[in-house]
Amino acid sequence: MRYTLTLREDHVQALRDHLIRPDGKERAAVLLCGRALITKDVWNGGPEERFFSSIVITVPQEEVISHSKTHIHWNTTTFRKAIKLAEMEDLAVCLVHNHPSGALTFSDVDNENEPHLIKTIFNRNGGDRAHLSIVITTDNQIFGRAWSNQIRAYQLDLIRVFGSKFALHYEGKQLDTPREIFHRQQLALGKALTNDLEKLRIAVVGSGATGTATATLLSKIGVGQLLLIDNDVVERSNLSRLHGATAADADAGKFKVDVLRDYIAGSGIGTRVRVLKEWVGSPNCHDAIKSCDIVFGCTDDHSGRIFLNRLAHFYLIPTFDMGIIIEPDPNDTTNLLAMQGRLTVLFPPNPCLLCRGEVIPKLATEEDQKRNDPMGYERLKDEAYVTGEKNPSPAVITFTTEIATVAVNEFINRIIGFKKKGSENSIMRFFDRGEDHKPGAKKRQGCPICFDDNYWGLGDVQPFMDQTN
Amino acid sequence: MDSFLPKRDQEYLKMKGLQYSEVRNANRNALIINDYPLPKGKFNADFTTLLIFIPQGYNDAHPDMFYCNPRIAFAGGQNCPAQTEGIVPFNNIQWQQWSRHLNTGNDWRPGIDGIESYLQKVNQAFRTA
Numbered sequence: 001m002r003y004t005l006t007l008r009e010d011h012v013q014a015l016r017d018h019l020i021r022p023d024g025k026e027r028a029a030v031l032l033c034g035r036a037l038i039t040k041d042v043w044n045g046g047p048e049e050r051f052f053s054s055i056v057i058t059v060p061q062e063e064v065i066s067h068s069k070t071h072i073h074w075n076t077t078t079f080r081k082a083i084k085l086a087e088m089e090d091l092a093v094c095l096v097h098n099h100p101s102g103a104l105t106f107s108d109v110d111n112e113n114e115p116h117l118i119k120t121i122f123n124r125n126g127g128d129r130a131h132l133s134i135v136i137t138t139d140n141q142i143f144g145r146a147w148s149n150q151i152r153a154y155q156l157d158l159i160r161v162f163g164s165k166f167a168l169h170y171e172g173k174q175l176d177t178p179r180e181i182f183h184r185q186q187l188a189l190g191k192a193l194t195n196d197l198e199k200l201r202i203a204v205v206g207s208g209a210t211g212t213a214t215a216t217l218l219s220k221i222g223v224g225q226l227l228l229i230d231n232d233v234v235e236r237s238n239l240s241r242l243h244g245a246t247a248a249d250a251d252a253g254k255f256k257v258d259v260l261r262d263y264i265a266g267s268g269i270g271t272r273v274r275v276l277k278e279w280v281g282s283p284n285c286h287d288a289i290k291s292c293d294i295v296f297g298c299t300d301d302h303s304g305r306i307f308l309n310r311l312a313h314f315y316l317i318p319t320f321d322m323g324i325i326i327e328p329d330p331n332d333t334t335n336l337l338a339m340q341g342r343l344t345v346l347f348p349p350n351p352c353l354l355c356r357g358e359v360i361p362k363l364a365t366e367e368d369q370k371r372n373d374p375m376g377y378e379r380l381k382d383e384a385y386v387t388g389e390k391n392p393s394p395a396v397i398t399f400t401t402e403i404a405t406v407a408v409n410e411f412i413n414r415i416i417g418f419k420k421k422g423s424e425n426s427i428m429r430f431f432d433r434g435e436d437h438k439p440g441a442k443k444r445q446g447c448p449i450c451f452d453d454n455y456w457g458l459g460d461v462q463p464f465m466d467q468t469n
Numbered sequence: 470m471d472s473f474l475p476k477r478d479q480e481y482l483k484m485k486g487l488q489y490s491e492v493r494n495a496n497r498n499a500l501i502i503n504d505y506p507l508p509k510g511k512f513n514a515d516f517t518t519l520l521i522f523i524p525q526g527y528n529d530a531h532p533d534m535f536y537c538n539p540r541i542a543f544a545g546g547q548n549c550p551a552q553t554e555g556i557v558p559f560n561n562i563q564w565q566q567w568s569r570h571l572n573t574g575n576d577w578r579p580g581i582d583g584i585e586s587y588l589q590k591v592n593q594a595f596r597t598a
Contacts, residue, residue, distance in 0.1 A: 369533070446581050468523045
């Protein structure tokens, strides 16, 4: 079993504020976590259990019996309340403390105390799923382990901290393996980025104009694992927009994901590419997309966006969603009413796509019927009820590639912070005006996805993501 | 079979004591409610079996139309309400299609509305037929 943990940046900040004080002593907290089970990793095979930070509970000073730079003894009043809450909410328990010295391994004291606490959790709450313990150091390192119900410890393979910045913690992060391919990129962006990118699993949803550009860029900068999801085949009318596709691919009726996979694999960078020929919301995709760290949304269907919008919140997977708006003027064929590209970063606590008005629910309903009841859909079209079918929308490879670049740059920015003004959750690029806007949005009162926080980091629930699949 | 409805809808249907079943057939999810009450005396029956197709992505996406079995006509005659001529087969039953559609943005609050609010629209369609 591969164990990993995703932490919200604001949770890490709250933990640090409590744990790390000028007196340099150890302190303790409990983090309750949602969880997900991935039955088969599409790159390596084998299962993964993933945990998501949900509730931070700090152990107050009056419960600390004694503490120093190298130990802490505390009474378990808060701890017992926390594990009761964990049972009620079906969450995993994660013990948290700090190492003021910066030591990057569990101490002898930790190894003696933690098994007792973990045993207390299993004895009280039952169940056979793992609980966790993590350590945060003064200089921002985090490491941890998962405890099975046999009270055996397994190192967490990856700890992700996601928010306005992305930080990854894993063994081998500090290794310096020079790779000629990335030498000049490293001169600009540093060496640390290369290891992080190689560790990541990224899904690119949609292998059309924006998706082929995005996936190609992600591969070229050194992302280690890519998952391509699209159920469409290459057509000759696509060739001027798809990176990597040929007329032979179109004539052979090849799937876009297969063509893109071969194109990326053929470049020799070493990206391991897997593909799914499905609509992204299909239950056949759930397991694979849950196993990703980050998603790029390059789909133009509304039901796909609805799916990704929830995914980002339930599974704490930052999602870079893109769109292109090129609107011809119906009264003047030489004029365009709009020429824009959009990037929206979906992740709590940002306003979601529904609240931003970027999803039209009626079109999602029609797309569902077209997928699952094609005869009924034709009937509706005949009765002129359907609004979604329009002439093919205008598209230009330079615009789609530009917005893909905007998205991948913002992704890099979250890891290394090269933008002087910090991270950008929403970028509207006006190709015709040569300027960017950063549209804000108001969350709708009662939006279960972004206004309320109940779904954030909830992980697996029934039905999947509390919606119809 | 596990429910395909969001938790809040499951709780609502149970709370109302409605006799319902969830049917998956030919890629489609349908909520079927038995003995659903109609306005008294208005139609040739006071109860119907009501079918609502639940799209993928519901309740961000919304249902479209609803269906009744057997066919509902006005009391004392053969005349059916307007826009109910369509017949759709599902689960080996012929369903009368009530072509009633939502206006996006006004009638459906994605993620917030659910079966409770959709049934209000169904009831309104019966009242105003």
